[in-house]
Amino acid sequence: MSKYWSEITKSIEPYVCGEQPKDKKYIKLNTNENPYPPSPKVLEAIKNAANGDLRLYPDPDCDEFRKTIAEHYNLSKDEIFIGNGSDEVLAFSFLTFFNTNETIIFPDISYSFYPVYAGLYNLNYRLAKLEDDFSIPVSEFAEKNGGVIIPNPNAPTGRCLDTDSIKRILNYNSNKVVIIDEAYIDFGGNSVVGLIKEYDNLLVVQTLSKSRSLAGIRVGFAMGNEELIQGLNRVKNSFNSYTIDKVAAAASVAAIKDEEYFIECVTKVINTRERIVKKLKSLGFNVIPSKANFIFIAHKDYAASDLFTKLREKSVLVRYFNKERINNYLRVSIGSDEEMDFFIEKLKEIMNEI
Numbered sequence: 001m002s003k004y005w006s007e008i009t010k011s012i013e014p015y016v017c018g019e020q021p022k023d024k025k026y027i028k029l030n031t032n033e034n035p036y037p038p039s040p041k042v043l044e045a046i047k048n049a050a051n052g053d054l055r056l057y058p059d060p061d062c063d064e065f066r067k068t069i070a071e072h073y074n075l076s077k078d079e080i081f082i083g084n085g086s087d088e089v090l091a092f093s094f095l096t097f098f099n100t101n102e103t104i105i106f107p108d109i110s111y112s113f114y115p116v117y118a119g120l121y122n123l124n125y126r127l128a129k130l131e132d133d134f135s136i137p138v139s140e141f142a143e144k145n146g147g148v149i150i151p152n153p154n155a156p157t158g159r160c161l162d163t164d165s166i167k168r169i170l171n172y173n174s175n176k177v178v179i180i181d182e183a184y185i186d187f188g189g190n191s192v193v194g195l196i197k198e199y200d201n202l203l204v205v206q207t208l209s210k211s212r213s214l215a216g217i218r219v220g221f222a223m224g225n226e227e228l229i230q231g232l233n234r235v236k237n238s239f240n241s242y243t244i245d246k247v248a249a250a251a252s253v254a255a256i257k258d259e260e261y262f263i264e265c266v267t268k269v270i271n272t273r274e275r276i277v278k279k280l281k282s283l284g285f286n287v288i289p290s291k292a293n294f295i296f297i298a299h300k301d302y303a304a305s306d307l308f309t310k311l312r313e314k315s316v317l318v319r320y321f322n323k324e325r326i327n328n329y330l331r332v333s334i335g336s337d338e339e340m341d342f343f344i345e346k347l348k349e350i351m352n353e354i
């Protein structure tokens with residue numbers, strides 16, 4: 001705490017990311033990164049973009065990338081906003097759409113960045129309590145509120161909400177913005193992008209970090225009614241007009257265009273997930289049904305905190321949240337088949353040792 005900090009700086013509780021350790025080599029199953037490299041076409045585009053033109057500022061509107069997404073999702077360019085990772089898109093969205101004198105709603109178990117943004121902007125929030133099986137209680141979002149944000153699939157549970165439930169939430173809140181954070185939608189869920197023309201209060205946020213293997217390049221985007229997008233641009237242009245550099249923009253265009261490689265990678269991740277879920281169930285784990293590139297697991301005979309510590313000793317990193325209701329669960333990202341087999345092997349060793 002420093003006397004030089006503003007009141008807001010003193011009061012905020014910043015987000016803590018999953019660790020990126022440097023002490024030794026780990027099998028990293030803790031930050032939902034994709035085990036496969038980006039498309040070779042993306043790497044090619046990055047090399048081509050590394051030229052003398054870097055002396056110039058990038059396109060602040062990201063026109064080419066917006067055009068690429070627009071074509072991909074059958075939207076217009078004016079319905080798309082690009083940001084420096086979807087975390088930035090979410091941070092801007094909170095400021096653009098939510099008011100301090102109202103109360104926004106999100107699930108009690110969801111992305112832990114949401115309460116951080118709420119703290120930063122001094123927003124009130126109410127937590128919608130998930131059911132015991134971690135499904136989302138749709139009726140909780142019918143109460144009067146200042147806006148809604150839900151990850152779909154949810155993080156860290158992996159559970160998906162169906163399109164009809166999201167429609168109900170949009171109908172309950174026709175005067176407020178409903179943000180659906182689709183960071184993991186490509187791993188088996190159904191996107192609600194198709195509802196944008198029907199609902200002018202829907203903002204869909206996606207990222208290249210997970211399904212497109214580009215966490216290192218920091219690009220995310222929002223899709224929604226033109227007026228929502230104009231609002232986001234007002235906020236962005238009050239912070240920093242050039243959030244996307246030329247290299248990242250070139251990589252992003254190539255990533256969306258290489259559909260074949262994308263499908264190949266997500267299919268591999270999904271197949272590995274389904275195989276590993278079966279193995280974990282046969283070891284007695286409770287596995288929450290997942291449509292994401294991670295799974296949320298618990299065992300009645302082994303404390304998650306012990307499993308977490310012992311896995312770490314054996315060079316496998318997973319995520320443990322020491323938080324009410326989920327403190328006996330581990331979130332395990334889906335790695336390559338070899339990484340996941342190593343994880344299962346170490347898990348079996350630990351279960352024999354304890």
Ligand SMILES: *Cc1c(COP(=O)(O)O)cnc(C)c1O
Binds near residue numbers: 084085207209
């Ligand atoms: C990973 C993640 C994001 C952020 O992704 P970026 O890397 O910032 O694009 C957003 N929402 C959820 C739920 C996530 O898990």
